[in-house]
Amino acid sequence: xxxxDSPRVSVMLPVQPLNLGSVLPFARLAxxxxxxxxxxxxxxxxxxxxxxxxxxxxxxxxEYGSAVTLMPLRHPYTAALTARSxxxxxxxxxxxxxxxxxxxxxxxxxxxxxxxxxxxxxxxLTIMRSLLDGKPTTSHGLWPxxxxxxxxxxxxxxxxALGVLRPGMATLAGSVADRAITWLAPRSYIRDTxxxxxxxxxxxxxxxxxxxxSVLHCVLDRPGRDxxxxxxxxxxxxx
Numbered sequence: 001x002x003x004x005d006s007p008r009v010s011v012m013l014p015v016q017p018l019n020l021g022s023v024l025p026f027a028r029l030a031x032x033x034x035x036x037x038x039x040x041x042x043x044x045x046x047x048x049x050x051x052x053x054x055x056x057x058x059x060x061x062x063e064y065g066s067a068v069t070l071m072p073l074r075h076p077y078t079a080a081l082t083a084r085s086x087x088x089x090x091x092x093x094x095x096x097x098x099x100x101x102x103x104x105x106x107x108x109x110x111x112x113x114x115x116x117x118x119x120x121x122x123x124x125l126t127i128m129r130s131l132l133d134g135k136p137t138t139s140h141g142l143w144p145x146x147x148x149x150x151x152x153x154x155x156x157x158x159x160x161a162l163g164v165l166r167p168g169m170a171t172l173a174g175s176v177a178d179r180a181i182t183w184l185a186p187r188s189y190i191r192d193t194x195x196x197x198x199x200x201x202x203x204x205x206x207x208x209x210x211x212x213x214s215v216l217h218c219v220l221d222r223p224g225r226d227x228x229x230x231x232x233x234x235x236x237x238x239x
Contacts, residue, residue, distance in 0.1 A: 008036045009033075009035055009036065010030065010035045010036045010037045010038065010039055010065070010213075011026055011027075011029050011030040011033070011035045011037075011038050011039070012038075012039040012040070012041075012067065012215055012217070013026050013038070013039065013040040013041070013043075013051075014026075014217060014230075014233070014234040015233055015234065016043055016044060016045045017040075017043055017045050017046050017051060018045040018046065019046070020046070020051070020054055020055075023046075023051055023054075023055065026038065027055050027060050027062060030062055031060060031061065031062060036063065037062060037063035037064055037065050037092075037095070038052075038055070038060075038062050038063070038064055038065075039064070039065045039066070039067045039213075039215070040052070040064075040065075040066060040067070041066070041067055041068065041069075042066070042068065042069045042070045042073070048066050048069055049066075049069075049082045049083075049085070049086055052064040052086045052089075052090065052094075053085070053086060053089055056086070056089040056090040056091075057089070061092075062090065062092070063090065063092040063093060063094070063095075064086055064090060064092070064094055064095075065094065065095035065096075065097060065161070065213070066095070066096055066097045066098070067095075067097045067161075067163070067181045067183075067213065067215055068097035068098050068099040068161070068162075068163035068181055069096070069097065069098055069099075070098070070099060070100075070101040070105065071098055071099065071100050071101060071120070071121065071124050072100075072101050072105060072106050072109040072110050073101075073109065075143055076124045076125075076127040076128045076131070076143050076145075077127070077131060077143075077145060077148060077150075079096065079098065079124075079128055080096075080127070080128040080131040080132050080150060080158075081131075081150060082096075083096035083128070083132070083158045084132060084150065084153065084155050084158055085155075087155040087156045087157070087158050088153055088154070088155035088156075090156075091156065092156055093156045093157050093158070093159065094156070094157075094158050094159070095158075095159045095160075095161050095178075095179060095213075096128070096158055096159070096160055096161065097161035097162070097163060097179070097181045097213075098121070098124065098125065098128075098160070098161070098162065098163070099121075099162065099163030100114060100117050100120060100121050100124075114142070118168055118169065118172050120142055121162065121169070121172060122172055122175070122176055123139065123141045123142060123143070124142075124143065125160055125162065125176050125177060126176060127139055127143060127145065128160055129160055129176070131148070131149065131150050132150070132158050132160070134149065134150070134152065135149065136148065136149040137149065159178040159179055160176075160177055160178050160179070161173075161177055161178060161179035161180065161181050161210075161213065162176075162177045162179075162180055162181065163181050163182075163183065164180040164181060164182055164194060164198075165182070165183065165185075167193055167194065167197040170193075170194045170195075170197035170198050170201070171197050171198075171200070171201040172201070173198060173201070173210050174197065174198040174199065174200065174201025174202040174204075174205065174209065174210060175201045175202070175204070175205045175207075176205075177210050178210055178211065179210050179211045179212070179213055180194065180198055180210050180211070180212050180213070181212075181213045181214075181215065182194065182212065182213070182214045182215065183215050183238070184215065184216060184217070184235070184238075185214060187214075190212060190214060194212070195209075195212065198210055198212070217231065217234045217235060219231065
């Protein structure tokens with residue numbers, strides 16, 4: 001393993017925040033332990049990017065990343081604008097992780113699921129990348145835009161990431177994303193299944209293999225602590 005491949009540790013918000021006070025202990029942990037960044041999934045309590053903006057305004061001095069926010073909830077133009085806003089407000093590079101969400105959620109928010117999950121995700125990410133690169137964008141697909149661009153604003157770079165659970169999304173990430181984000185994935189699965197798919201697709205596209213971020217929950221097993229409850233609070237909606 002080369003130094004560039006050596007794992008770096010970050011902090012992930014393990015619960016859906018209902019107020020800023022519930023976020024601050026994890027933000028302070030990230031700051032005090034010199035973690036690479038603070039991550040949050042899609043928050044339905046206080047919205048993910050609002051949390052990051054509030055922490056940036058409080059002077060936490062952290063880098064942030066979403067793992068992941070959900071495509072059905074925002075147009076890719078809004079997603080690009082919001083991601084760049086967090087980079088600008090924090091003064092740090094931002095990682096915008098996205099995912100298509102469960103088919104059931106697509107149906108409830110859009111009226112019908114995406115006909116082709118991978119194609120829709122690729123289109124979404126391509127629009128975001130073009131906008132973040134300062135290029136006027138035209139698309140006639142699921143998210144029509146006609147020569148739209150983002151106004152010039154000084155901001156650190158934004159990495160685009162995909163939530164990756166299976167080889168198909170890993171292949172897409174290898175073709176278009178800067179990073180792949182896994183969720184509760186065994187190391188052997190990342191090594192033997194996802195990483196080769198990422199590498200093969202990246203090589204075919206003539207680009208570097210995306211970095212891999214793996215989200216894994218942990219809890220200290222102390223006297224009187226209900227470890228099962230802690231796991232359920234962090235993962236219940238996903239298992």
